[in-house]
Amino acid sequence: MATTTKSKTQTTAKKPAAAKPAPKTNAELVRERAIQTAETAVDVPVGAALTVYERATEVVEPFGTPSKREAEMKRVRTQLRRELNKVERRGGTARRRALQRAKRTRARLEREVRQQQRGLETTVRRNRRKVETELKKFEKDLTKTRGDAEKRVRELVDRAQGESTEVAA
Secondary structure (H helix, E strand, O other), X not given: OOOOOOOOOOOOOOOOOOOOOOOOOHHHHHHHHHHHHHHHHHHHHHHHHHHHHHHHHHHXXXXXXXXXXXXXXXXXXXXXXXXXXXXXXXXXXHHHHHHHHHHHHHHHHHHHXXXXXXXXXXXHHHHHHHHHHHHHXXXXXXXXXXXXXXXXXXXXXXXXXXXHHHHHO
């Protein structure tokens, strides 16, 4: 087969300009839309049926022969076991983390309670000492005041008795 090449000096013939199509009438537009709608109405159910058929075939295919069935069952069992192990590990990890967090929280709370308890005990001891000191001072003052009052009463009684004997005499 001989091939011919055009030289740069050769000019290519121009194709005749295509005539512009005449504008479509309303009837033609309506007809085209009706055809498109009808095609869509047919294409959608056919496409859906083909998709369902393909998917059903994909699902059934691994179970076609006994050896394929066994291989598929083994594959599914292995995959299920793998997924179950993953879930178990994840649950164990979450459980251990929750226990660690609970232990840390418990230890922190116990530590805070002990600190507050020590603080309260210290405050109670300090306040008890203050109250006991104040009570001792008050008791001492009361005893002194009572002694002074008794002394004063005796003096008044003695003076009253001395005046009453003078008045009687």
